[in-house]
Amino acid sequence: MRLDTPKATYTPPERKAFMLGVLILILLLIPSVNAVKIALIHNGYVAHYEDGKSKLMQLVQDISLAPKRLLTADKDLPVIKVDIKYQDWLKLEQDRNNALKNGIIAEQRNQVNATLYLNQQKYFAKVRLQGDMLDHVSNDTRWSLRFELKKKKALFESRKFALVAPNVRIHQGPSLFSKTMELADFDIIAPKNMPVRVVLNGVDWGTMFVEQAFSQSLLAVNDRTEGLITRLDIHEQTQNSAGEITRVLKPRELQRGTILGNPALSQQRQIALALLDDFLNKKRPASDVFDAKKMGQYLATVDLWGAWHALTWNNWRWYYNPHLAKFEPIQSDVAVTPAKHHWLMTPPSHDFALSKAMLDDPILRSHYDIAKQTLIERINQNLIPELQAYEQTLLNKLHGDSPLLAPFDLTIMKTQIMCWQSDYQGAGCQNIGQFDASLHQQMQDYAGHANWDILARFNSRSGTGVLELVNNDKESLHLKSITGLNRYEDRSELEEVNADFPRVLNPGETLNINLPADIVAVDLRAALASKKIATFQFKKDIAPLHFIPRPQPLNASLMSQYPFIEVNEGHWYVKPGTWQINDFLVTPNNTELVLPAGAHLEFATKAGLMVFGNLTVKGTTDNPASLTKQVNSRKWSGLSVFSNEYSPKSVVRHLNISYSSNPKLGLWQPRGATYFVKTPVLLEDIHISENQSEDGLNIINGDIEINRMLITNALSDAFDCDFCVGSVNDSEFRSIGFRSGGDGIDVSGSKLTLNNVSFNGVRDKAISGGERSHLTVNTARFNNVNFGLVAKDDTKITATNITAENVTHHALMSYSKKPIFGGAILDVSEFNCLDAQCENKITVETGSVLTINGTAIDSQDLDVKGLYRTIMKSDKPR
Incomplete structure (x- = not known):
């Protein structure tokens, strides 16, 4: 028995609640109003009201609820540990100090090495400061940091991502915006915001968001074909005597090195930038440049949330869909707010110059009106309760470090749709005004400025070829070398032409380069002074918009x-x-x-x-x-x-x-x-x-049903289905990929049922499922194939009655090719392999699953990159 009085002990949540109370008392004594404001912001306080009295009442209520929020917070978050060497950390710290001094984070900033740890896995990365404004670095911890993982590794489906303090994105706001589009069945690309706990150099930074970057990973996990993401830069700005602003905007691609280093993406880039330039110069209507349905849905959601920030010229991000040669919007910096006086406004898309021009197109406007009606119907049903349930789960994860964070008053949506329907003439709507111009310096007009290479032309002239270049930029254009290709794709070093290289083209100068008549395409190594040298390809007599897939008016003369x-x-x-x-x-x-x-x-x-x-x-x-x-x-x-x-x-x-x-x-x-x-x-x-x-x-x-299809003697792949739903029945594939790299059925992001399919003579994979596909295979026969049934990249395949013979390499495989997706699952029953030592033709990579008749096959480490460099190497035709 203890005779002394035991010392009181407190649980960690109780200690944190006590410390919060002490913090509030300290805040009241701190002389700096700015310090109090920053501390409140980083603890989750967001003002919902305009007047001081209501703000104070909200703060008192949030403080009173803070202990309970802390005690009930979901602490079970993924923990990312970040290690940055001291000398490298000093470089980031210097960038931050310069930003605080200058009022903005500089465009040129240090990028240093970092090591990340998650679930006992180690990742190497490059890191720099993220963002432009000071809210990204205003606190002593939880600075916004941008990471790029090395060795093609991925965390949370991303190779490129940022760690961002929740307050920078107004906490749950962007997630509620993207969830609204999801619940309305609007298929709009939206970066993931996922709360995690961050420990940097041993210091607990608390809860931050993992925010996906605008990259190929974002496209892949949003079921989009590899393509490019574009944005706008400002080339110049003028202001007239009335104060009206005109901006000249220059389209550009993100991930410049990746795009220009890939011939197919480089060609897509030329089309994409030329299309945007036509829109900005009012040469082409919005519906001929943008996916009218998706753009209408995005603008309607922006107006529902009063998310004007997404409409500023510098916040637009677009995905170029290579199939349609049109752009889709990507959710970007919506900055939605719970404050009613900022949320409620007449549709901001009608006030901002770019979105206004989009809605002036009757086709796009009709899709906008349909989307508005869809949102009205969903809100009158159960959209708000669904959003509230989603929000509460998210708040529970954020309250551990942001206990002053309150839920949005989502009933404001009902006011918004009521005012939509009455054209802002109903009760309570007449006081709702337009976007407050003091929040952002609007432009009244705009024009486009084309990239120098989009203006370049390689044309036939008098039995020869002439590459015409003009430097329309403000900085010098550096030309390093040029290579030619003939119609057989044989390369010519063009030694006589290159004798004049390297050369510099000053702003406003033009240059004509004469080339041999047999040259049909040229690769020019060049760049503006501020950019790295890259390869730009030009094809003879083919301008960027030589052809794009668009319906054509009836040509009576042709049809005659x-x-x-x-x-x-x-x-x-x-x-x-x-x-x-x-x-x-x-x-x-x-x-x-x-x-x-x-x-x-x-x-x-x-x-x-x-x-x-x-x-x-x-x-x-x-x-x-x-x-x-x-x-x-x-x-x-x-x-x-x-x-x-x-x-x-x-x-x-x-x-x-x-x-x-x-x-x-x-x-x-x-x-x-x-x-x-x-x-x-x-x-x-x-x-x-x-x-x-x-x-x-x-x-x-596509929504597909295929019955009794036969594909024979295919140069490469037989049937490729991306983002499809449906079935393939009683079909046969013979002599596939006789050049090389040919799959029988190759699916990505699809949900298909395959019934009674056979494959004979396939140079690569008979059935290949990838990128989160779900396949059900009932009766399949493989004969004389390199690979039989393959699941990869978070694909799940359930197969029954599978017969394999004369398989060169692997009859069954389950593995990960793209780290952003992870492992795959292949479950096979009634498997009949007629080859000798067939057990050596069944392979599953560590991290994936392969079961045969209910028995799990032991996994092993695979050199997947090595497979694709050797026995799976593709040599598909261009």
């Missing part, structure tokens, strides 16, 4: 050459018979192309079909329809079908397609020879043979 095509409004009908086509035919919008039984189209090499609407093929068993090359051609330029939300399903029965290649139309060059984009499609009894491009059949964002 094809009297076998009956043209009516919204309808093209091909008469039965065998017909020659020598042009690339593009339909008007919302057109149905009909091929009846016995319709046979033979195409010249550069001829093809592009349908904007839907395809109907009415072949029969005895009398199928066909699309093929002309006798004197080696191939033709393929079939492309682009749908929209108004188009009926494409229904294709008994169609034979042979010798098709992907259309190579200017810089827009899709992979698929038979190509369906954003369309529901039914394919039955279709035979694709002698394919001459990367993908025999390529479907993007």
